Amino acid sequence: MIIKWFKYSSPQTFYPLAGKMIPWFAWLAAILAIAGLYVSFAIAPTDFQQGEAYRIIFVHVPAAWMSMFIYIVMAGWAAIGLGLNARLSAMMAQALAPTGAIFTFLALVTGSLWGKPMWGAWWVWDARLTSELILLFLYLGFMALQSSIDDPRRADRAGALLALVGVVNVPIIYFSVKWWNTLHQGSTINMGVAPKMAMTMLLGMLLMALAFWMYTIAAALMRVRCIMLERERSADWVKELSVGGKS
Template identity: 60%
Template sequence: MAEKSIQWFKFASPARFYDLTGRLVWGFGILAAVLFVVGLYMGFVLAPPDYQQGNSYRIIFIHVPSAWMAMFLYVVMAIYAAVGLIWRIKTAEIMAKAIAPTGALMAFLALWTGAVWGKPTWGAFWVWDARLTSSLILFFMYLGFIALHAAIEDRQRAANASAVLALVGIINVPIIYFSVHWWNTLHQGATIKATSAPSMAAIMFFTVIVMVFAYWMYSIAAVLARARLELLEREKHAAWVSERLNLPRTKETPHA
C-alpha cells in the first residue's frame, strides 16, 4: 500500500507533473472540440422546440453545463488550495491557481446565459433571486482568489491567503445548489436528478450530458495548459526546464 502511495505522490514532482500533463492537454482538448461540435449540433439542430418556451430554452445547453462546472471547479480549486496550504505541495498550489480563471469563466457564462434566458422567461435580465445572487457571489469569489494572487508578491503568502479565501467561500456552493429548495425563488428546480427520471425529452437530456462532458474536457485541458505555463515560470531556473525545452544551460541554472 505504501508503494502505491509513493507512485501517486511522485507526480507531485514538478518535472513529472509537467511531463504527464503535456500528454494529457492535447487529448482532452481534442475530446472537448469533438464533444462541443456534437453537442451543439444535437442542441440546435436535432432537438425540437420546447412546447412552452419555444426555441429560447436552447440556452440551457450552454447555461446548465457552465453553471455545474462553475460549482464543481470551485470545490476542486478549494481542495487543491487546502492540500497546498497543509502539505506545502507546489503542484497543488499551481493547480488551484490554474483552476481559478477557468472557474471564473464558467461562472460568468452561467450568469450571462442565465440573463439571456431570464429576459423572455421572467421579463428581466436580472432579479435578486437566491440562486442568481449566490452564483454572483461565486463569481466574485473566483475574482477575489485571482486578485489575491496578483496583489501579493510573495508566492507562498499569496497561495496561503488565497487558500483561506477558497476554503471560506466553499460554503457558498451548497447554498447555490439548494437555494431553490430553501427559498421561494423564481429559478426553476433541477430537471435532472439522480433519484428520478429527467423531466425533459430524451434528445434534450442526452444533449445536456454531451455538453457537460464537453465543458469538463475543455476545463481539464485549459487548467492543465495554464498549470504547465505557471510551473515553467516558477521553475525557469531549474535544470529540468532546460532539458525539457532544449535550452542551453547558464551559470545561473542550478544542477539537478
C-alpha cells in the first residue's frame, strides 16, 4: 500500500492518473449541479422572510464553504510539501489556490448581491465580511509570491509558509458570527443542532456544495497537470509524452 502511494507521488506517474480522474469528477460535478439547481429553484419553497432573494444561498453558502475548505486543503498540501520536501504536494497546493480564490471572490460578490436587498448595503466592514476579504488576499498573496520566485522549489517553500501562517484566518471566518456581533446572519447549519431550515433548502445547499467540491477536484487536477508539464519541461517523461502526442 505504502509503495503504491509513493509510486503515485511522482509527477510522471500521477500525470496520466490525474488525466483519467478528471472526466469522472467533471461528470459528477455536472450531475450534482443539475440536481442541485433543480432542488434550489423548483422544489425549495419561498422563504417567508426574504422572499425569493434567499435563493442566493444556494450559491453563496457552498462557495463560502469551498473558499475555506480549499484553503485548509491547500495549506495541508503545502505543509506536506514543506515537511517531506515532496514536489507533487507543493504542486497540488499551487493548483488549488486559483480555484480557491475564485470561490472566495464568488462568496464575496454573491454575498454583496444578497446584502444589498436584505441589509440595504453592498458592503459593511463587519467581522465575517472582512475576514473573508482577507482570505481572498491570502490566496492572491500566495499566488503572487509563488510566481515572483523563479526557482520553483524555493517558491514552494515561501508559498507554504505564507499558506500556513494564513490558515489562522479560517477559524476566524468560521466563528466570526459567534464571536462578534455582526450584521451577517448566524450559521445556517450548526453541528449537533437540528437545522433551522426546510429539508429541501438544506438538500439544495448540500447538492450544490458537493457539485462545487467535485468541480474543485477536477479543476485542481487539470491545473496540476499543467504545472507538471511546465515545471518538468526538460524531463524525459514530458518529452516522450509530448512527442508521442498523447495527453
